[in-house]
Amino acid sequence: MRFSLGSSLAYRVETPTPFVFNVEVAQFPAQTICSEQLQLTPSGPIERWTMPESGNRYLRINVEPGDFRLRYEAVVDLNPQLLDANAIGEIAAAELPLEVLTHLYPSRYCQSDKLERFARRTFGALPPGYERVNSICNWIYDNVDYILGSSDALTSAFDTVTQRSGVCRDFAHLGIALCRALGIPARYVSAYAWRLDPPDFHAVFEALLNGPTGIGWYVFDPTRKAAPNGLVRIGVGRDAAEVAFCTPFGAVEFEPPEVWIEGEGDANAPMTTSAVKTEA
Amino acid sequence: MRFSLGSSLAYRVETPTPFVFNVEVAQFPAQTICSEQLQLTPSGPIERWTMPESGNRYLRINVEPGDFRLRYEAVVDLNPQLLDANAIGEIAAAELPLEVLTHLYPSRYCQSDKLERFARRTFGALPPGYERVNSICNWIYDNVDYILGSSDALTSAFDTVTQRSGVCRDFAHLGIALCRALGIPARYVSAYAWRLDPPDFHAVFEALLNGPTGIGWYVFDPTRKAAPNGLVRIGVGRDAAEVAFCTPFGAVEFEPPEVWIEGEGDANAPMTTSAVKTEA
Amino acid sequence: MRFSLGSSLAYRVETPTPFVFNVEVAQFPAQTICSEQLQLTPSGPIERWTMPESGNRYLRINVEPGDFRLRYEAVVDLNPQLLDANAIGEIAAAELPLEVLTHLYPSRYCQSDKLERFARRTFGALPPGYERVNSICNWIYDNVDYILGSSDALTSAFDTVTQRSGVCRDFAHLGIALCRALGIPARYVSAYAWRLDPPDFHAVFEALLNGPTGIGWYVFDPTRKAAPNGLVRIGVGRDAAEVAFCTPFGAVEFEPPEVWIEGEGDANAPMTTSAVKTEA
Amino acid sequence: MRFSLGSSLAYRVETPTPFVFNVEVAQFPAQTICSEQLQLTPSGPIERWTMPESGNRYLRINVEPGDFRLRYEAVVDLNPQLLDANAIGEIAAAELPLEVLTHLYPSRYCQSDKLERFARRTFGALPPGYERVNSICNWIYDNVDYILGSSDALTSAFDTVTQRSGVCRDFAHLGIALCRALGIPARYVSAYAWRLDPPDFHAVFEALLNGPTGIGWYVFDPTRKAAPNGLVRIGVGRDAAEVAFCTPFGAVEFEPPEVWIEGEGDANAPMTTSAVKTEA
Structure with a gap:
């Protein structure tokens, strides 16, 4: 079954603040990523690490003072x-x-x-x-x-x-x-x-x-x-x-995350x- | 129903140690004390206090270094x-x-x-x-x-x-x-x-x-x-x-308490x- | 030293609800109540109990559905x-x-x-x-x-x-x-x-x-x-x-309590x- | 610095019981195993697993009813x-x-x-x-x-x-x-x-x-x-x-572990x- 999904996270910081995110979906035999994109506003460098024993994908971003938004979208095939x-x-x-x-x-x-x-x-x-x-x-x-x-x-x-x-x-x-x-x-x-x-x-x-x-x-x-x-x-x-979706290292203000997921084709299946x- | 009961408590202390005991039975309409006796070895002065709101009977005894034994016996009529x-x-x-x-x-x-x-x-x-x-x-x-x-x-x-x-x-x-x-x-x-x-x-x-x-x-x-x-x-x-039966104010050695109670006459009643x- | 003090408490209940209050000041040798008054809106019967071992004054009021306000005022001499x-x-x-x-x-x-x-x-x-x-x-x-x-x-x-x-x-x-x-x-x-x-x-x-x-x-x-x-x-x-100032036995809405106390004469004393x- | 070390663990079980042990020393650049030996009494098959992210060496042994002893000895060079x-x-x-x-x-x-x-x-x-x-x-x-x-x-x-x-x-x-x-x-x-x-x-x-x-x-x-x-x-x-040194999956009796370690040559160094x- 194919899903379109994503999340949008918004923060405000007053001093430079490192964040670790875990919002990108994992890739493993029963879960195939067809496409995905990650958008930072403002944009900036991303460090990535995938934990070998779990496949979790962690991102670190050093956020400058002001507003910051991370938006992630993916299309995923699920075959459990x-x-x-x-x-x-x-x-x-x-x-x-x-x-x-x-x-x-x-x-x-x-x-x-x-x-x-x-x-x-x-x-x-x-x-x-x-x-x-x-x-x-x-x-x-x-x-x-x-x-x-x-x-x-x-x-x-x-x-x-x-x-x-x-x-x-x-x-x-x-x-x-x-x-x-x-x-x-x-x-x-x-x-x-x-x-x-x-x-x-x-x-x-x-x-x-x-x-x-x-x-x-x-x-x-x-x-x-x-x-x-x-x-x-x-x-x-x-x-x-x-597996916190967001770990900020410092004081931050934030909005509630927006999260969405839609099933394709068979959204009315039992x-x-x-x-x-x-x-x- | 009438009960004969009692307890025997043995301690050893190295320095003079106050003890508070709550081993004597309470007296209230459904519970009548027919007779009771308290024996301290060695003997010594006893301070008593009955808590008005509960009827609990507390004893304080200042125990001198050495072995100490308290033995309490009572005959009680119970009419709940x-x-x-x-x-x-x-x-x-x-x-x-x-x-x-x-x-x-x-x-x-x-x-x-x-x-x-x-x-x-x-x-x-x-x-x-x-x-x-x-x-x-x-x-x-x-x-x-x-x-x-x-x-x-x-x-x-x-x-x-x-x-x-x-x-x-x-x-x-x-x-x-x-x-x-x-x-x-x-x-x-x-x-x-x-x-x-x-x-x-x-x-x-x-x-x-x-x-x-x-x-x-x-x-x-x-x-x-x-x-x-x-x-x-x-x-x-x-x-x-x-309602601790014994509260010593200091380090003590003790033996497990001996406790007994016998019903008179009808010990085989259901x-x-x-x-x-x-x-x- | 003499103090004028009081509190005003406001609640709203949807079903008949008993409340226990402990807002009236205690009376004991170092604390003399010169005058006091308690006002309920709407008015209604009050049950009182003063706890012997503490002198705490408890009130029970059965509050009918709607708004309820309790206002207490007292003048007290304090001589610790x-x-x-x-x-x-x-x-x-x-x-x-x-x-x-x-x-x-x-x-x-x-x-x-x-x-x-x-x-x-x-x-x-x-x-x-x-x-x-x-x-x-x-x-x-x-x-x-x-x-x-x-x-x-x-x-x-x-x-x-x-x-x-x-x-x-x-x-x-x-x-x-x-x-x-x-x-x-x-x-x-x-x-x-x-x-x-x-x-x-x-x-x-x-x-x-x-x-x-x-x-x-x-x-x-x-x-x-x-x-x-x-x-x-x-x-x-x-x-x-x-010593909760208010214990409602049921769901209630409430406003933050208003509380006041003024010292007479020597309000600038160190x-x-x-x-x-x-x-x- | 070189160390001779070891441990001896003794158990008694009444039914076949799997044990996981973690008593063997780890190998990493600052810690070299010169020699080691593991002895089971009675002997039996050992399953091994070294955790990639830690280097911990786990053993699983299925112990038959009766007495069981594991003895481990190693000589290790330590160069922190x-x-x-x-x-x-x-x-x-x-x-x-x-x-x-x-x-x-x-x-x-x-x-x-x-x-x-x-x-x-x-x-x-x-x-x-x-x-x-x-x-x-x-x-x-x-x-x-x-x-x-x-x-x-x-x-x-x-x-x-x-x-x-x-x-x-x-x-x-x-x-x-x-x-x-x-x-x-x-x-x-x-x-x-x-x-x-x-x-x-x-x-x-x-x-x-x-x-x-x-x-x-x-x-x-x-x-x-x-x-x-x-x-x-x-x-x-x-x-x-x-990192429990022993995890039995079932009820066991055991003796306190024997553990030893000797430094070679410089045992009196500060x-x-x-x-x-x-x-x-």
Whole structure:
């Protein structure tokens, strides 16, 4: 499926200020960039770095005093595998690829070490597999209120499990923490999200599972707000700390980001009910 | 019902050390002290204070260097009201006696302010009354593991709701925090607990409800370990901070306390299934 | 010294809503109410309760749907003792009046139990006495930024000691927690505060010390924003949970409170540099 | 300088249990492995993975029921650069290599986001450079008690800054969190530590600074317990989560690890007082 997407970010700084952005979409087998363009106003030099272990594309721009705007547009082909959820199992610790160990560790906003007993008591008796991760998402959806402004940049899964409110970032963090607590590698994904209303940068998560086409990352959205087969990945990481769309090194004023994404041709197709595998 | 009970506490200090104890049972209409005796080894002067708003009996003893032992024994008649749980409701905020407001406030180990959404989401839809508080206890019993050593003196309800393990103190704190979050006054109770096995100082909680005999405090034990009509109260307070059985002001060595309680005559009677009202 | 003071509070509710207020000033030997009046618009019945152990005066009013305004005015004579700070010492645990034990316990927003080592390492080597408590206030003043909006109703001393920002409530909580951690009884005080700019309800704390006129409560303001001899007490408590100026039991809209206080005659007198003892 | 070092780890499991170990030393320009050997009792297959971005060497071993012992020995040449601390500065955000951004992010045990104000208030006015990081270490050394058993696997920098006690792991976490809060990339290092008494696995941290030989990682030990030029690195990571020496996937019994390290020839040389740069 083909998507046209983009974002427009506006800032004002008073002193020269370096910014790191992560707004460009990633490139990997299931996600092909057909075209893209990045426009800075005023224009200026860009430093780029693509993180080898994640494919995240980071930009650094040193912004001069005054107004600054970054506009990014892309056309992307998305071809995730749509698979039968019932055929997808978990992976025993003895079989986990060693390079995914980092996605089992607790991280700043996903304190899986403090949530182990909770995770085991609540989900430990369910049969392992895709449906168990889906049950975690259902539990989050049923037990946490989605309320804009109810959390902030310091809010973590440990807070959310008790306070029971948050936004997509918090829902994803809690899903990740609970998966890791059960021994399921999980990672945070920032994305342009088709059908998310209102449009915004979205956060979901992926769990490493073993399905009919082998081991790979399956995407989950505990907010149930976006189409799982319409998530165009920007970055993956251990948690939100790693994939902020904008990190300014200094005081800035900003406007809310504008974000958009349109599906081509099949915008009225029903959302998939299959499991969505994004990457091996 | 008549109980013989007591405790024996042993300490060793190296410098003169003041101790505050709260081990003597309280006296109130439903709890009559038939006889009691307190023995200090070595003997020495005792300062006493009974807190007017709670009836808690505090002792201060200045212990000289060396070994110190306190032994307390009492015979107590317990006559709580046993009432039909279905006839017991909650009390509207407009009708709450103003003097119980303190038992609605969050306290050190019962952060009801941080657990409001959780409490409302989990128990808010249940019909108000004794059975709702009982449902809170059932939830705690079903979702928190009773594990000796899994918590410490710093553990609070906010921790327990996530970590899902604790001892009687933690079970009581969580019950109190959830009640207060729902607008139900609740207080911590330390007690000699009939049939608790192994015997020890026990912690339960009381909620203020409105039953067939008027407004009063009803006792709840979310550990389900003791007979609710066999709890001889030592102290009540906002949480464990207020009713420590021993507070030494200095470094001490100690042995585990010995605690005992025997019911007279009817030690084989079944535990009551009625609601137990201790105090108006 | 005589003060004219008052507050005006405005709310709007959609359903009948009980409110508890604590805005009327306390009466005790060093604080005499010359005159006062309370006006409700619309008028209605008031329930009153004065807490025996604190003297706090609580009002309950059941507010009908619509706009509601409470206006309180009083003229108060304040005669605290002004004493030489150097002559004021701490009180050994063996000598503490037993009825102040509650002000040594950790409370919701003053987790003295978690701050013991910090308190001892930072202030443990200072000579005990008024000046040690003053040093705690200086440390808070020097190390915590006073920033409106940087904390909220859930913020506690444990947070403030690390986050290093807050408002008067947080400064008082931290002072209390550090005193208790050192064995000094301390309590939270809400007050009308002369010379506080801009005027608002203020929060300070009192520590129990032993001076030339015997044991008593000495007031401290770590914000250094108000005149210590111009604090007209509304309530005292273990922490802010106990002396909220307004507790509505339901959803309300409100305007920021208006608060005022004027000193009569000597409004240009210098602030006292003596220790201020309010109550024995 | 040449070191002979090793460790011996003993476990007992009741069911087949996968273990991941990170006890083998890393290989990089300043650290050459002359010889090493790994011995398993009973012997069995080993899976290996070296993490590209860190050089950490992970082993996975599937342990059969019964006793299991791993013994590792190595001879290592260590040639860190010893440089003049005064010539070493910090790196402006605009100049930071983009691949070290991950070491600026908050992590599970290093919540730099929650410690920003504290870090800036305490260390923000110091001149940037090696000596500022050294001042952080001095502050930790002066304000945190090194007490075995005073912290556990869940303890984080946010806890330590308030509780003021911990072990090498906690000292390192706090140093890392404070550096990151000031914009200095910092990473956790597990090591065999020459002259550490008693011998054990040690934890220190490295900060990215700019010295006479260019940008690189400088090692800091806020415990002041080991020789900074005698730290043989096992692993680096964002915090302890990433470089646990042993991660069993299941219940195990274990003995305390035996760890040893000897310097060859110059065991009586004084500890270096220069800055120690380990890696570019």
